[in-house]
Amino acid sequence: MSKELIRLSGLTMTFEDGETILNGINLYINDQEFLTLLGPSGCGKTTTLRIIGGFLTPTSGDVFFDGKRINDLPPHQRKINTVFQRYALFPHLDVYDNIAFGLRLSKIPEAEVDDRVTEMLETVSLRGFENRRVTSLSGGQQQRVAIARALVNRPKVLLLDEPLGALDLRLRKDMQVELKRIQQAMGITFVYVTHDQEEALTMSDTVVVMDKGRIQQIGTPQDIYNEPKNAFVADFIGESNILDGIMREDLLVEFFGRKFVCVDKGFAPNEPVDVVIRPEDIDIVAPDQGHLCGTVSAITFKGVHFDIIVDFKGFKWLIQSTDYQPVGTKIGIRLNPEDIHVMKKSEYSGQFGDYSSYSAEYDEIAEGGEDEE
Amino acid sequence: MKNKLLSAPYLVWMVIFTIIPLGVVFYYALTDSLTGHFTLANLAGMGTYLPIILRSIWLAFLAALICLVIGYPVAYCIAQASPTRQRFYSMLVMLPMCMSFLLRTLAWVSLLEDTGIINNFLRLIGLTPLPLIRNNGAVVLGMVYNYLPYMILPLYTVIMKIDRRLVEAAQDLGCNSAKVFQKVILPLSVPGIISGITMVFVPAVSTFYISQKLGSPGTTLIGDVIESQFKAAYNPNLGAAMSLFLMVLIFLCVGAMNRFSGTDGEEGLMAP
Numbered sequence: 001m002s003k004e005l006i007r008l009s010g011l012t013m014t015f016e017d018g019e020t021i022l023n024g025i026n027l028y029i030n031d032q033e034f035l036t037l038l039g040p041s042g043c044g045k046t047t048t049l050r051i052i053g054g055f056l057t058p059t060s061g062d063v064f065f066d067g068k069r070i071n072d073l074p075p076h077q078r079k080i081n082t083v084f085q086r087y088a089l090f091p092h093l094d095v096y097d098n099i100a101f102g103l104r105l106s107k108i109p110e111a112e113v114d115d116r117v118t119e120m121l122e123t124v125s126l127r128g129f130e131n132r133r134v135t136s137l138s139g140g141q142q143q144r145v146a147i148a149r150a151l152v153n154r155p156k157v158l159l160l161d162e163p164l165g166a167l168d169l170r171l172r173k174d175m176q177v178e179l180k181r182i183q184q185a186m187g188i189t190f191v192y193v194t195h196d197q198e199e200a201l202t203m204s205d206t207v208v209v210m211d212k213g214r215i216q217q218i219g220t221p222q223d224i225y226n227e228p229k230n231a232f233v234a235d236f237i238g239e240s241n242i243l244d245g246i247m248r249e250d251l252l253v254e255f256f257g258r259k260f261v262c263v264d265k266g267f268a269p270n271e272p273v274d275v276v277i278r279p280e281d282i283d284i285v286a287p288d289q290g291h292l293c294g295t296v297s298a299i300t301f302k303g304v305h306f307d308i309i310v311d312f313k314g315f316k317w318l319i320q321s322t323d324y325q326p327v328g329t330k331i332g333i334r335l336n337p338e339d340i341h342v343m344k345k346s347e348y349s350g351q352f353g354d355y356s357s358y359s360a361e362y363d364e365i366a367e368g369g370e371d372e373e
Numbered sequence: 374m375k376n377k378l379l380s381a382p383y384l385v386w387m388v389i390f391t392i393i394p395l396g397v398v399f400y401y402a403l404t405d406s407l408t409g410h411f412t413l414a415n416l417a418g419m420g421t422y423l424p425i426i427l428r429s430i431w432l433a434f435l436a437a438l439i440c441l442v443i444g445y446p447v448a449y450c451i452a453q454a455s456p457t458r459q460r461f462y463s464m465l466v467m468l469p470m471c472m473s474f475l476l477r478t479l480a481w482v483s484l485l486e487d488t489g490i491i492n493n494f495l496r497l498i499g500l501t502p503l504p505l506i507r508n509n510g511a512v513v514l515g516m517v518y519n520y521l522p523y524m525i526l527p528l529y530t531v532i533m534k535i536d537r538r539l540v541e542a543a544q545d546l547g548c549n550s551a552k553v554f555q556k557v558i559l560p561l562s563v564p565g566i567i568s569g570i571t572m573v574f575v576p577a578v579s580t581f582y583i584s585q586k587l588g589s590p591g592t593t594l595i596g597d598v599i600e601s602q603f604k605a606a607y608n609p610n611l612g613a614a615m616s617l618f619l620m621v622l623i624f625l626c627v628g629a630m631n632r633f634s635g636t637d638g639e640e641g642l643m644a645p
Contacts, residue, residue, distance in 0.1 A: 055541055074544065075545050076544050076548055076549055080545075081546065088538035088539055088541065088542040090557065091539075091561070092561055092563075102547050105547040105556075150545075
């Protein structure tokens with residue numbers, strides 16, 4: 001798990017029209033790791049993947065594979081296979097021949113090709129589909145053929161470019177579990193690109209959050225969720241209330257004119273900071289028992305919980321609770337030290353985490369993050 | 374119902390100018406020129422023309438093959454060019470088609486004939502003139518020259534539509550450039566090859582003008598024979614029988630080639 005397999009060092013990518021897609025990407029990927037590149041459309045995650053695959057040459061910076069620089073190695077000489085966005089299956093070949101494509105190219109005896117293709121069809125639950133034309137398959141089936149076609153070559157690394165993007169929610173959930181199982185069973189390094197934060201958190205060992213051609217944060221799913229580095233990460237991964245605060249001293253932060261005990265330290269005294277409070281961490285109590293007191297201004301039923309918008313002196317918070325609170329109710333909230341997460345100010349400060357524009361627009365904002373690339 | 378009405382003008386056109394004339398061809402082909410009674414004599418009488426029919430097929434096939442060999446690389450290069458260049462190049466390919474077919478063939482005559490431009494030039498620099506005209510080679514050349522655009526355009530259309538990501542997928546799975554071409558590009562351009570060959574072969578096999586101008590009595594094609602039945606020899610019944618035979622032959626050829634192309638039915642463009 002600990003051996004380094006791929007290293008990206010100072011990658012930049014500038015296209016002919018002068019647009020900078022990647023700006024100083026430094027990243028290492030360990031053997032047998034499930035690493036996810038996560039970010040909104042145009043953040044550079046697909047470009048990074050295509051550079052690893054060999055389909056793009058970086059403007060500057062180096063790509064190392066197993067310690068060797070591979071910038072100029074063409075794709076067909078890399079021990080890397082790709083599951084392409086929308087699959088790119090060969091329409092003139094049937095399922096079997098699609099999967100056997102790579103093996104036959106490397107001149108593997110036909111008997112072994114047959115064994116490995118059959119085994120792979122088993123793995124992706126497509127036995128009996130050998131002679132079907134790929135154009136006659138459903139999206140989910142095509143997707144599994146694409147995975148089988150790549151994995152049958154036993155690559156060191158599998159690159160996956162939004163492989164579940166075209167599937168419906170139910171199928172996507174099943175395939176997430178399935179992919180993780182395959183990855184662990186075969187011991188292959190997965191580099192996975194997605195804009196879906198839930199997918200990233202569910203499947204990955206390591207999540208790399210990207211925006212505007214830069215890496216914003218690298219960490220385990222729990223790190224990324226619980227300890228976001230800046231307002232962008234906090235907002236992109238889950239819902240967050242982000243407030244202006246001042247770090248009075250270690251373990252003590254002030255916001256809304258009130259000092260709170262927190263678990264963060266290492267800031268300069270009186271340093272202005274961003275404070276993140278996750279909507280599900282907030283406890284609703286009676287108004288006289290709360291640290292802060294506000295008025296419910298909207299409530300939406302979400303299935304598992306209610307989304308409650310609470311007005312604190314004009315700044316609106318999102319609180320998620322399983323208890324119904326009628327609009328207009330005065331409520332108090334309590335914050336435990338571990339519910340408060342303090343971040344350094346960044347270029348993203350002030351752009352995210354305010355729910356004042358909630359209501360109708362809220363759904364649009366939520367969908368905005370899921371744009372297809 | 375409304376949509377069907379839209380095709381009415383064409384249906385009327387087709388009945389008057391295709392179905393009825395076809396019926397007339399059938400009628401003539403299967404009746405005696407004097408008595409007007411049903412007979413198979415016209416069809417049977419074609420036996421003597423078998424060598425001409427075979428030569429027509431052979432020369433047309435040769436022309437289609439040469440068009441493919443010349444046209445494929447051209448179509449491939451055009452399809453790889455930038456969109457603006459693609460438009461420019463395909464315009465260049467189509468440019469000769471704007472000129473009269475007769476004129477283009479006559480131009481070749483003045484190039485190739487014994488006292489033509491090429492031979493005059495050869496004489497000028499002291500070489501022996503070459504027998505460039507009145508042979509099979511000249512006829513095939515005329516066919517290739519006239520029908521090449523009909524090969525390039527369908528090939529270009531099909532190659533251009535091949536998904537770039539399939540090329541990347543093939544590279545990803547271990548193909549170098551030659552293998553990408555052999556395993557992906559070529560198989561996926563088969564529909565274009567089939568329609569290209571069809572669109573060259575069909576008009577070439579029935580041409581008469583090219584062979585008259587560039588060929589000799591020894592290179593007469595079936596089209597020439599049919600023409601002469603309606604003009605010089607005046608035996609429309611035999612001419613009709615030959616047309617019928619040629620039509621069936623073309624259908625068989627086109628059908629056989631479409632069978633080659635596999636199961637998808639979208640291709641198989643038939644030329645008039």
